[in-house]
Amino acid sequence: MPSQTFESYYQSIRQRQKRESLLWSIGILIVYFYSGYLSEFSLSVVWQGIPHFFDYLSDILPTLHLPVLFADGHTKGSFAYWGYRLNIQIPLLGQTIAIAIAATLFSSLMATFASFPASNNTQIHWSLRYSLRSIAAFCRTMPELAWAVMFVMAFGVGPIPGFFALFLHSFGCQTKLFYETVEVASDKPVRGLRALGASRLMRMRYGLWPQVAPTFMSYTFMRLETNFRQSTILGLVGGGGIGQELMTSIKLDHYDQVSIVLIQIILVVSLLDFISGKLRHRLLKEMSV
Amino acid sequence: MQPEKLLSIVNLDKSYGNHHPVIKKLSMDLYAGELVAIIGRSGAGKSTLLHMINGTISTTAGDIIAFPDSDTPQKTHLLKGKALRHWRSQCGMIFQDFCLVPRLDVITNVLLGRLSDTGTLRSLFKFFPKKDVERAIELLEWTGLINHALQRAENLSGGQSQRVAIARALMQTPRILLADEPVASLDPKNTHRVMEALQEISAQNIAVMVNLHSIEQVKQYCSRVVGIASGEIIYNGSPDGLTEDIQQRIYANPAS
Amino acid sequence: MINHSNTISTSERSNNERQYAAIYASRRRHMVITFSLGLIILFYYIFFFYFNGLTPEQMFQGLDKLGQYFARMFIWRNVSQWPFGYYFTQIAVTLGIVFAGTFTATLLALPLSFLASRRVMNTFVLASISVVIRRLFDIMRGIDMAIWGMIFIRAVGMGPLAGVMAIFIQDTGLLGKLYAESHDAVDKRPSRGLSALGANHLQKHRFGIFTQSFPQFLALTLYQIESNTRSAAVLGFVGAGGIGLVYAENMRLWNWDVVMFITLVLVLLVMLMDKASELLRKKYIIGEDIPLFNQPTQHTEK
Known part of the structure; x- marks a missing residue:
């Protein structure tokens, strides 16, 4: 015998849901406005700033004149004039890509080794597990520019400090993603291997690794894109790559050079995105580990 | 000639925490060339028994002695580390849910049986010696899965998976083979193939110990049957002696 | 321990032989891929460090400084x-x-x-x-x-x-x-x-x-x-x-x-x-x- 009608049941559930969404909305609004206050986010300044922003965007557009588009580098308004520093920029861009690849591969490798002892289903002593997790948390929370400043102070200006900075930062990020992946892997293969006398290392290698390897690979490709983006700013503090060029162009108001560098960065990011998407799909299907 | 005694279990006890004991004063022997069925209600401790022999579950009291009549008898429940792994490599185990590695191909799954005898570096990179590969091929041919050798294990049916698991266990060249409800999730045709395979294995001077649910299977394939109820042995002998009365006692409600 | 029955037909035997060849080929391919991937990655890093590398002197000085920085991280003064x-x-x-x-x-x-x-x-x-x-x-x-x-x-x-x-x-x-x-x-x-x-x-x-x-x-x-x-x-x-x-x-x-x-x-x-x-x-x-x-x-x- 129901103690209430369906109508009142429906109303009570509905009211609770409404009350909760109201509370959440108010809470989020308060956080939002307080954040706006803290970060000096005022609509009037934004309103005044937006024209500046668009001015800036129009400033960085290159001046191109149709009749002389393909003239040599001394004619104002030609492609060659716009890209007169490409011979310097392209190698720097290559260096940025090289740093990103080197840091991504190495950090994924190290994170793979760190993630198995760091996850809670590999029967590793808790002290090792928690120290690995803390090191990873420290590495990823310290901003990559802070790492870069540190390594530049130690080793001098160049791509190697940039590589180390990016490596440490992405090692931290990758380790977390990796051990979370290991933790949700199925226990069944591990049980089978345990029963046939496989050592702990082999249980990880054959019980867990085949399950997690495709996911690790996916994360590595995604990281490559992120690392490329981040390595474009390493140059700001002397960590090598295109960042130095970009910062000088912005600071010294070489407007047309800002746009050409940004275009190169965007092109590479889109390219990496495209390639990694294709490769990821193929590897997920075909990879044997 | 008396067959070789491979395993002797003496007064084995097992209880989880302060709960009701799962195994009580259980004693039995296992001889080479036998196919021994373990029967009993679910929760009677059949699975626990097999896992204790394999060393994946610890014992509470009593002894499990491997090769008691040989020069080097071993108390397997006291083994640790490398010695335990060596013992596990001598006593193969088959599961109801197969426990294969799904993303690896079938032949690699079979080769994994040799893990405990393969060097770390070799096995890390999946470079198994040629003679192991040859043996794996032989075993796959025997199980009739040679055409699936390069398929991923996740694409196999239940019966095929169980046969791969058997091949993997044989790859270990075990003296004892433990099978924990190997046919519980299989259809009759596959059940027949798996049980026949186990019979063939026991004919090769290997002791096979298998948890079963159906009395027909016991009578059809097994040379000896051990009935367990509430952790105690009710019956230990030929399947022919399994009368209605004994069956009643094995499958009786423990509360009564 | 495995007895081959002698009743295998010829077609079946040739099928099996093809299958063995495929298995060995797959294992060879695995080895080749593993080695070449390893070599490619190794060479990549060798080139990377060769072209961008530091002199040993810079390296040692840098490591020395890094050690100091890390040491200072753990000694908190004037908190x-x-x-x-x-x-x-x-x-x-x-x-x-x-x-x-x-x-x-x-x-x-x-x-x-x-x-x-x-x-x-x-x-x-x-x-x-x-x-x-x-x-x-x-x-x-x-x-x-x-x-x-x-x-x-x-x-x-x-x-x-x-x-x-x-x-x-x-x-x-x-x-x-x-x-x-x-x-x-x-x-x-x-x-x-x-x-x-x-x-x-x-x-x-x-x-x-x-x-x-x-x-x-x-x-x-x-x-x-x-x-x-x-x-x-x-x-x-x-x-x-x-x-x-x-x-x-x-x-x-x-x-x-x-x-x-x-x-x-x-x-x-x-x-x-x-x-x-x-x-x-x-x-x-x-x-x-x-x-x-x-x-x-x-x-x-x-």
């Missing part, structure tokens, strides 16, 4: 004189930048994501609009936050507002793309059912798509807030406000202990946010139990 108020204000400002930027980005990215979704924009004209919007997203997220920060400093001046705008722009691109992908990934059937009911386009998208992609939407936003808290520190390095400024100042002054302290505080903060977002995810993504009708014991006391 009582640290301007904690300033540090915590800057951390709060960073959080403010992150929340303001990410929320604003969410507000813009959500409607834009529908415009970028292949599912929603299903006619030719609309599809071309969606392509344009997706390219716009690519541009917005392709440029790093710090670079957007530098650009916005030109527009709105130094300070946290430039940081908010930088996060806003980058996250609009990133979240917009991810939201659009999650709209595209949802089950088609509810939408079809709703159009059968006679729902108009907007209703269809609201109930047919967004109801399903909402958990994704929430998870992505929460994750982005957390990840931005970590990456927003770079904004301060270029003058766009927040904790990065403290990092930059103290590194210049060799106050590695302060650097360590700030990082630890941030680690803690991110951990707390992680816990909070986990709670929220549990509540809204997995969903709470709604008591069944006719089971008054469960809901009368609520």
